[in-house]
Amino acid sequence: MFQEKNRRITKQRQVILEELRQLKTHPSADEIYKVVRRRLPRISLGTVYRNLEVLAKMGEIQKLELSGSIKRYDWNTNKHYHIRCVRCDRVDDAPIAPLKQLEGELYESTVFEIIGHNLEFIGLCPECSKKIGTIDH
Amino acid sequence: MFQEKNRRITKQRQVILEELRQLKTHPSADEIYKVVRRRLPRISLGTVYRNLEVLAKMGEIQKLELSGSIKRYDWNTNKHYHIRCVRCDRVDDAPIAPLKQLEGELYESTVFEIIGHNLEFIGLCPECSKKIGTIDH
DNA sequence: CTACATGCAAATGCTTTGCAACCTA
């Protein structure tokens, strides 16, 4: 069901997973590529993308559904929320418990079949906050 | 403050705004382009993008912060939530009141300076739900 | 008149894909 295809354990796949788990941040494919390349200098960006996709499908990692133009990946596969810096795009976990009753509230008032929800906070990280001084743009 | 520059009322800008308000959906730049081109055949996609940006800065429309790879625009400038079809990317309003206490909950437990939040529901629109029959992929 | 705006095309940034060579099970 979850594994329609025979997945293989390749060096590339292993290292990508290890490095992502060690980072403990929410890196983009390119950030993962840069780190992994230290151990596997010949790896290609395409392979990183393909493996992140595969690992997500396997349930080993989580592909984040965030606004913004780049995809990010999370070693933590549990459902949780995030907060993103509008200025530098840094992403942290948002320490707030999952809202379980939300989807039920919507149930009777939408024609959609609800699958889930994403909650994302927007803000300024300490560094950017310092640089800007105040929130105005 | 909101209008650092002298904005001009051009034919293009007018038509884009009118058409967006008439659509009452959550169109992408390209969808708006297709519609506007019926009235202004020589308009360019670049102009559509530039004007959507300007109109959003002017507060006439809202640029939506949704996950997924394309930006969408909303004639409704009030804060509200959305539900997006995972399959066809259709976006509807989510009829649920804004959660006002959310950001306060986070206030003490994050190092970020919170600006706001986005809540997005994910689901299947009636059409896609019919086609698929069930949620499994 | 003079900024701001437009059309056009080229460029950008992120992601995906085709393909031959290469491995893993």
Add this chain to the structure above:
DNA sequence: TAGGTTGCAAAGCATTTGCATGTAG
């Protein structure tokens, strides 16, 4: 050895940008 996987390069797609020309105020 069969079929998934890789590296490489090219393609894809949404969006942005440079520039000469056009136009609103």
